[in-house]
Amino acid sequence: MNGLIKELIDKNVPFTVDGRVMELRKKYTERGVPTLLAESLNELLLFINLKQPKKILEFGTSVGCSGIAMLTAAKDAELYTIEKYDVSYAEAKENFEAFGYIGRVKQFFGEATEVVDKVGDGFDFVFLDCNKSKYKILLPKIKAIMNSGAILFADNVLFRGYVTGEVKAPHRHNTIKNNMREFLRLICEDGDFITTVSDIGDGISVSYKK
Template sequence: MHDKNEMMSRPVVKKELVEYMRKELKPFSGKLGDLENYANEKGIPIIPHETAVFLNLLLSQIKPKQVLEIGTAIGFSASLFAQHLADGGHITTIDRFDIMIERAKNNFINLGLDGKVTLLEGDAADLLPTLEGPYDFIFMDSAKAKYYEFLPYCMNLLSVNGMLIIDDVFQGGTILHDEKDIPKRVRKIHRRLNQLLDLVLNHEALDSSLVPLGDGLLMIVKKEKVDFSYILKEIQ
């Protein structure tokens, strides 16, 4: 599978197992499967198949009513989530890249999902403070250096007992390296991801798990109300 995310060429699970999962896990059928195949053939970055299958199974059990996605890309993951919405459910997804927005809109129409999905155009840093929620499922797959900054908004918008999943938190395993050994161009990502993990994994108001699929999923359940607004002042 080709991907513009360089870390996907350094999966955190053994290469042979990744190949096995991508080959043996059941493919998606119909237009959703066509969209996934198209993205992979063209090297368009979407969640890898093993992650998509996991999320498909998870959401089929959760059946969320209100979903928020940060990072639409061409709309594959939102289209996947839309298969499992509760009756009357809706997805709000955010992206700032014009070419992705146009492709996603067309894909939502092609899959007959435009009535279930609202695509907000712009920077998540500007849009997140304007949302009201609550959302019972949030998926964040955007700029990795922004995850820590976006966490307070996500936690504020997430319902109690709701789930937040953050994609690509392992950076090909380099998340464990000393910062001085990290190339300067990605040190901010390294620092922010470590801050995120240090905070979330040990927080008493959150239940969390790490799943080594793709470049790593951080799964968080909000057990009670929590205020992380101090982060916004901290990073200014």
């Protein structure tokens, strides 16, 4: 990575990220709660700012950091967000309230592969950030509820370098590695999408639905 960029990232330069959102993120990363890496959040917000979506679907709310960041950047957006861990679901609700966003959020509790059938359609931005083995199963369902012109932004698609083989995957991660390879193959070969894959953070794919 370019030395200057690495230095900026290491210093946690907020780039496009709102100060209050960075504070929230800092609080949870210090506690070890999973949230997007700084450079991945920056990339997400780049696309949110460019697209200015009206209806966002997120897989993997956690405590709401990325959702709050997206709602801060897309002032007219509604967020539909799915989480299966009850403690995170409840904490996210408190955070959405604290930011004054509760009226713009529809929280769904449960397993993403089941809840996806209940969220409706017409999404113009989808952020995929849940269990990595589920991406390939979710893909056809996500595609069906995305508008033409919508963006699918998926995090962790290179999963620690295991997916490309750059780093040898330990046996316990072989299923994730194989499922993620299949997800990337499916989305890159789908003529209805224009897709790029980058090594930002833990790997990000961005797909535009024609």
